[in-house]
Amino acid sequence: MELINIAATxxxxxxxxxxxNNVFEFSGKSLPEDVTTFYNPIxxxxxxxxxxxxxxxxxxxxxxxxxxxxxxxxxxxLMKLEEIHEEHSCIAVEWYFRxxxxxxxxxxxxxxxxxxxxxxxxxx
Amino acid sequence: MEKTTxxxxxxxxxxxCKFHQTIRSQNIILVYEGxxxxxxxxxxxxxxxxxxxxxxxxxxxQKRVYHVMVECLQNVSKHADSEKTGEPIIxxxxxxxxxxxxxxxxxxxxxxxxxxxxxxxxxxxxKFNALNPDEIKEEYKRMIKESRLSEKAGAGLGFxxxxxxxxxxxxxHFEKINDKTSFFVQxxxxxxxx
Numbered sequence: 144m145e146l147i148n149i150a151a152t153x154x155x156x157x158x159x160x161x162x163x164n165n166v167f168e169f170s171g172k173s174l175p176e177d178v179t180t181f182y183n184p185i186x187x188x189x190x191x192x193x194x195x196x197x198x199x200x201x202x203x204x205x206x207x208x209x210x211x212x213x214x215x216x217x218x219x220x221l222m223k224l225e226e227i228h229e230e231h232s233c234i235a236v237e238w239y240f241r242x243x244x245x246x247x248x249x250x251x252x253x254x255x256x257x258x259x260x261x262x263x264x265x266x267x
Numbered sequence: 268m269e270k271t272t273x274x275x276x277x278x279x280x281x282x283x284c285k286f287h288q289t290i291r292s293q294n295i296i297l298v299y300e301g302x303x304x305x306x307x308x309x310x311x312x313x314x315x316x317x318x319x320x321x322x323x324x325x326x327x328x329q330k331r332v333y334h335v336m337v338e339c340l341q342n343v344s345k346h347a348d349s350e351k352t353g354e355p356i357i358x359x360x361x362x363x364x365x366x367x368x369x370x371x372x373x374x375x376x377x378x379x380x381x382x383x384x385x386x387x388x389x390x391x392x393x394k395f396n397a398l399n400p401d402e403i404k405e406e407y408k409r410m411i412k413e414s415r416l417s418e419k420a421g422a423g424l425g426f427x428x429x430x431x432x433x434x435x436x437x438x439x440h441f442e443k444i445n446d447k448t449s450f451f452v453q454x455x456x457x458x459x460x461x
Binding site for chain 2: 153154174175176178179208210211212214215218241243244245246253256257
């Protein structure tokens with residue numbers, strides 16, 4: 144699989160999707176003007192990944208902030224992971240929130256409720 | 268709209284002094300009128316992010332203010348209409364005000380919208396304002412699952428998210444401009460937690 148390694152900007156998160164080293168991570172801020180331009184290549188990547196996932200894979204979300212449009216795309220990513228997990232039982236999600244960030248903790252809890260994947264919420 | 272603007276006339280200096288006093292007495296920390304695009308959104312939100320830290324608010328409060336600002340600014344940038352035609356203009360323009368007092372921050376936006384949107388905005392805001400926190404959470408989960416991104420890449424979750432995060436109702440008002448358009452003002456409050 145092609146490596147995705149996008150550096151963080153002040154409006155988009157850092158994204159690493161690296162099957163070789165088995166590292167999958169989203170971190171930082173997400174408030175781009177056009178969420179689809181940023182997230183569609185990631186969803187496409189996950190689509191191909193789903194055909195032949197590495198086993199097992201831990202997807203880490205360590206987001207500092209995201210706007211509502213991004214929250215929808217993050218759900219799309221999680222639902223794609225759920226689909227892959229249904230077929231291959233190989234996905235786990237770790238959702239990190241800064242210790243004093245109750246809103247980011249709550250966002251994790253909401254996602255955990257919606258998708259059916261092993262989902263751990265941890266503070267840092 | 269009724270003309271209530273102050274006639275500045277020759278006494279511009281006096282106007283500036285009064286304007287300054289008004290801003291100070293209302294505890295307004297930011298006021299802007301003009302085009303609202305992505306770079307303005309980022310500039311204001313990061314500016315306030317830095318300014319707030321000096322005010323010794325909790326990081327939860329600071330982040331909520333930042334969050335509400337981004338949602339409100341992106342609303343104007345994506346949903347404002349032209350005063351003359353009522354057709355969408357991108358990026359939108361409008362007024363943006365942030366103020367605070369001892370107990371809360373307020374984020375207010377005002378922008379032109381087509382009159383035919385008044386009904387749907389009113390219904391939506393009244394609905395969210397009437398829900399209790401648990402109902403808001405459930406409705407949010409339902410909406411995020413069902414929402415489809417619009418052409419403008421909005422998820423339609425801005426208002427409900429503000430109500431959910433702040434725990435406060437969104438105040439709003441429409442002032443008719445002409446047969447096609449009105450001025451839409453909305454005000455969100457964020458409680459200050461020390």
